[in-house]
Amino acid sequence: MKIKASITFAAEARQIMNEPAEHEKRRLEDRKERDPMIDQQVVSVLDKKIQTIVLAESTNVLVGPINLPVNLDGETVMFKWYCWLPITSQEGIKACKTATTETLIKQLSSFNLAEKQQSSVLVYGDFEDAEHALIRMHSICHTGDIFGSKRCDCGYQLEQSMKMIAAHGAGALFYLANHEGRGIGLFSKAMAYILQEQGLDTVEANLELGFVDDSRNYADAIGILQHLRKKPVTLITNNPKKLEALKSSGMNVEARIPLWGDISEFNEKYLKTKVERSGHFAESGEPLQ
Numbered sequence: 389m390k391i392k393a394s395i396t397f398a399a400e401a402r403q404i405m406n407e408p409a410e411h412e413k414r415r416l417e418d419r420k421e422r423d424p425m426i427d428q429q430v431v432s433v434l435d436k437k438i439q440t441i442v443l444a445e446s447t448n449v450l451v452g453p454i455n456l457p458v459n460l461d462g463e464t465v466m467f468k469w470y471c472w473l474p475i476t477s478q479e480g481i482k483a484c485k486t487a488t489t490e491t492l493i494k495q496l497s498s499f500n501l502a503e504k505q506q507s508s509v510l511v512y513g514d515f516e517d518a519e520h521a522l523i524r525m526h527s528i529c530h531t532g533d534i535f536g537s538k539r540c541d542c543g544y545q546l547e548q549s550m551k552m553i554a555a556h557g558a559g560a561l562f563y564l565a566n567h568e569g570r571g572i573g574l575f576s577k578a579m580a581y582i583l584q585e586q587g588l589d590t591v592e593a594n595l596e597l598g599f600v601d602d603s604r605n606y607a608d609a610i611g612i613l614q615h616l617r618k619k620p621v622t623l624i625t626n627n628p629k630k631l632e633a634l635k636s637s638g639m640n641v642e643a644r645i646p647l648w649g650d651i652s653e654f655n656e657k658y659l660k661t662k663v664e665r666s667g668h669f670a671e672s673g674e675p676l677q
């Protein structure tokens with residue numbers, strides 16, 4: 389019984405490790421056989437919006453800007469949206485490291501990107517040249533950002549920081565898609581939530597599952613930021629690690645704006661743990677003591 393269970397688990401583990409399923413293999417084979425002719429007009433339209441950004445540890449293809457009208461409290465606010473693809477860390481994508489737009493288009497449908505994570509940035513105003521600009525490095529939170537969960541403060545911080553950037557007149561919100569659960573992934577976060585329901589705090593739950601408290605990396609996002617703006621930035625965060633990552637990259641951080649809010653019975657312990665165990669800045673006047 390035990391052996392059978394472990395065989396089943398091994399098969400499942402292979403799937404988790406992204407071994408392509410049969411239908412996916414067929415799709416890739418089919419794609420190879422077709423070797424598509426690419427319309428040069430399509431290449432020329434996209435070429436104007438695609439750049440390759442070579443960083444110390446990765447190469448990223450950045451696409452944008454794309455107009456993104458966003459509903460902020462009933463008002464339509466126009467952001468410019470960019471998305472980037474780290475092409476050195478993705479299996480099969482290495483081939484287009486020196487990517488021409490044409491090779492990128494040719495390979496794109498075989499990358500299976502819906503199964504992977506891509507981050508993006510919403511830019512507002514004259515981000516390159518404005519004297520002062522606000523930025524936020526927002527770690528993805530499926531439960532808080534999408535479902536509006538009150539177990540954390542993520543959804544509130546996301547919306548609030550977009551409003552702050554628009555009100556300020558220039559800024560950028562980086563939405564970091566490989567940061568779920570402080571880097572442990574959504575499924576592991578669900579398991580961590582179950583442990584938290586048994587009384588463990590955020591840090592303890594991560595550790596019990598074999599993770600560190602926080603494994604987020606900001607290098608690619610900072611590289612994109614430095615490509616979009618050289619002038620000083622003001623960072624919206626309560627997290628000293630984000631501040632440190634930005635400063636040690638050489639970016640000029642002229643100030644930090646704290647962002648606490650939406651505190652309730654559901655996230656009180658979570659917020660307290662941020663300050664007491666994860667080292668987040670506690671601002672005076674916050675009901676976190």
Ligand SMILES: Nc1nc2c(ncn2[C@@H]2O[C@H](COP(=O)(O)OP(=O)(O)OP(=O)(O)O)[C@@H](O)[C@H]2O)c(=O)[nH]1
Pocket residue numbers: 525526527528529530539540542545567568569570571572577580581584590594624625626627630647658662668
């Ligand atoms: N592992 C784990 N991750 C969580 C939990 N609640 C929220 N998160 C994740 O935590 C990340 C947000 O990180 P935080 O440390 O809360 O806040 P921060 O963004 O680093 O700091 P601020 O910039 O001040 O918001 C998101 O990726 C969430 O998915 C939790 O209970 N356990």
